[in-house]
Amino acid sequence: MKKIHIIGLGLLGGSFSLALKKVKPEIHFTGYDKDAKNLQDAFTLGIIDEAKDKADPDTDIVILATPADSLEGILKESLDQAGQDTLIMDFGSTKAKLCQSVANHPKRSQYLAGHPIAGTEYSGPKAAQEDLLDKKVFIICEMEKTDLHLKGKAYEVLEALNMKLRFMDPEEHDNQLAFVSHLSHISSFMLGKTVLDKMEDDKNVFDMAGSGFASTVRLAKSSPAMWAPILSENKKNILEALSMYISNLSKFRDKIIADDVEGLYLEMEKINAIRDILDLK
Amino acid sequence: MKKIHIIGLGLLGGSFSLALKKVKPEIHFTGYDKDAKNLQDAFTLGIIDEAKDKADPDTDIVILATPADSLEGILKESLDQAGQDTLIMDFGSTKAKLCQSVANHPKRSQYLAGHPIAGTEYSGPKAAQEDLLDKKVFIICEMEKTDLHLKGKAYEVLEALNMKLRFMDPEEHDNQLAFVSHLSHISSFMLGKTVLDKMEDDKNVFDMAGSGFASTVRLAKSSPAMWAPILSENKKNILEALSMYISNLSKFRDKIIADDVEGLYLEMEKINAIRDILDLK
Incomplete structure (x- = not known):
């Protein structure tokens, strides 16, 4: 070489x-x-x-x-x-x-x-x-x-x-990456946008942000020159992942509206399974 | 003391x-x-x-x-x-x-x-x-x-x-925290759920997860015993933040559907402002 x-x-x-x-x-x-x-x-x-x-x-x-x-x-x-x-x-x-x-x-x-x-x-x-x-x-x-x-x-x-x-396989790659990478970037960018929009009414909102917010919003610092093309190139898979995500958020919101505290508890408890999966990696 | x-x-x-x-x-x-x-x-x-x-x-x-x-x-x-x-x-x-x-x-x-x-x-x-x-x-x-x-x-x-x-003020506290803490937890839990749901079809999906996913999904390991009550106690503010978040995600999805690469670019570029805000903290 x-x-x-x-x-x-x-x-x-x-x-x-x-x-x-x-x-x-x-x-x-x-x-x-x-x-x-x-x-x-x-x-x-x-x-x-x-x-x-x-x-x-x-x-x-x-x-x-x-x-x-x-x-x-x-x-x-x-x-x-x-x-x-x-x-x-x-x-x-x-x-x-x-x-x-x-x-x-x-x-x-x-x-x-x-x-x-x-x-x-x-x-x-x-x-x-x-x-x-x-x-x-x-x-x-x-x-x-x-x-x-x-x-x-x-x-x-x-x-x-x-x-x-x-x-x-390339198709499998693009589908999996939509879920474990591209969706994370979208969730992070939109979290950033939501809090920035809020800041227009309330300038001090970021003072209260702790390490949890920093961790979830970190990817909103990413380069648009890299990410706009990815969103376009992998459109089909990203729309699949993003639509599932929005649907999950909407159903979770319905549980909050319905005061279904037990349902919220059980849902989050199930998702805690991610502890073992991520620790195994 | x-x-x-x-x-x-x-x-x-x-x-x-x-x-x-x-x-x-x-x-x-x-x-x-x-x-x-x-x-x-x-x-x-x-x-x-x-x-x-x-x-x-x-x-x-x-x-x-x-x-x-x-x-x-x-x-x-x-x-x-x-x-x-x-x-x-x-x-x-x-x-x-x-x-x-x-x-x-x-x-x-x-x-x-x-x-x-x-x-x-x-x-x-x-x-x-x-x-x-x-x-x-x-x-x-x-x-x-x-x-x-x-x-x-x-x-x-x-x-x-x-x-x-x-x-x-306690009302101001609860409203701000909904945006910079409680919403982050919901976004993270639902991201975890979306990928766990996907795993039912595709067992290897987590193999492809990098540090970006780990960072955005970290809070999905949090305790339901702590979080279910917070979602209930701060219902009004959390619904405000969550609804804004879902609306922002939906509008972003519309831009992807419309192949509006320039619009996606400009949107993400604006959100990059979070770099300076978080670094100042």
Whole structure:
């Protein structure tokens, strides 16, 4: 492994490079970001060794770490230009439409559809952390469609980062992620909105906020440039999850209206099962 | 300050005692919990020095740290029995109905309505932490109704715990807390329910959950014995907050249905204002 090129030098692309440089200092990192400031910051922070518009033909892996709506175009272009021994791997949060878009591409076998389950509410190269990916899950979709030798290059770096590989169908991935990631972001943004709206009448409302509020609203700090495209790309699954959520909230509200304290108690007690499930993870 | 009696030896009552014992080791703590196991644990953990059904007449402060629906009865009984130099102070999460219930009590001036803004998703004496209250906000309602000398006893211990005092009207307290605490718990419980319901079809859904999900669903581990009464006691304000939340979620869903990516972007960008507000706290 000699050369890696990263397109999109933000939180994920940056964290990937910083972590890999620690364990594989021999790799030369080139990279590109359409935002000139991010590109400059990434160089200054040591995320890339060299800024380059395009990957060199002898690049081992090209990482695509840009927002979900830009990936289709960049993936096609990267495959078109890829040297014959280059693997293209993306870090996108939605997989079905992207896999579909290159299903018949002549170089499909040079692509690995990936998704690291890691992130924070911050974005950009300055938010990158060398331990962000450590021991996190990395989902690979349609692994059977990728060339065996090129796949080996991906495994080499992902294992060097202690990531735990999981293999999934892209449709299943997008559906599950709508429930355990995308919905959390929506619930958090709307909680933020509700309290901000309240603040227009009552300026001091945030003074009373404790750690519970901070925890549930944290994701409302997330980047709209990342999340608006995800909401659109994964529309069908997100609408399924969001509609179930709204329905559950409405039924819970009905119980409060009906003074059904016992019903509320029993409902919450059942949901407490999440204690064991999350602790097992 | 010689003697403090705590009724309800759970997370808050226990954390209060553990912290105060460090800075004021001379105080003798007596206490009671209707759950015999909690009472025994509290003694074993050093939360109380002595188990007692009732406060001694020379007790300086009686702390009421039981669930919201039990407080009215315990507060009245404690006031009835209180020695003339004893302050009764509660830690309840709702204040309006409780203050109202003792408005005409002959010993009203011996009561201080309090609420420490601190907690975790765990409960019981074993969940108590000696640093839980440190530097947290402590809200006092109707402070003008409490005897000056007795209020001084409360200030002495709250300041010894580095708590930051805030003074509020009970109605205002309950309304604000509905938005920045009670609503967070409901959003978290219903998020947990939505994903648990999904798990019935798809057992592996939790494997894909990252730190964002864990953060938004953390409060769904909270105690139903504490929360069912709060939902009932603060019904009017919680319904106001919850209805605004459901309405915001529904409007956000409409934007997703309409493929209004720009509208979603602008909405989330506006909500990002919460970054500065939370960081200022």
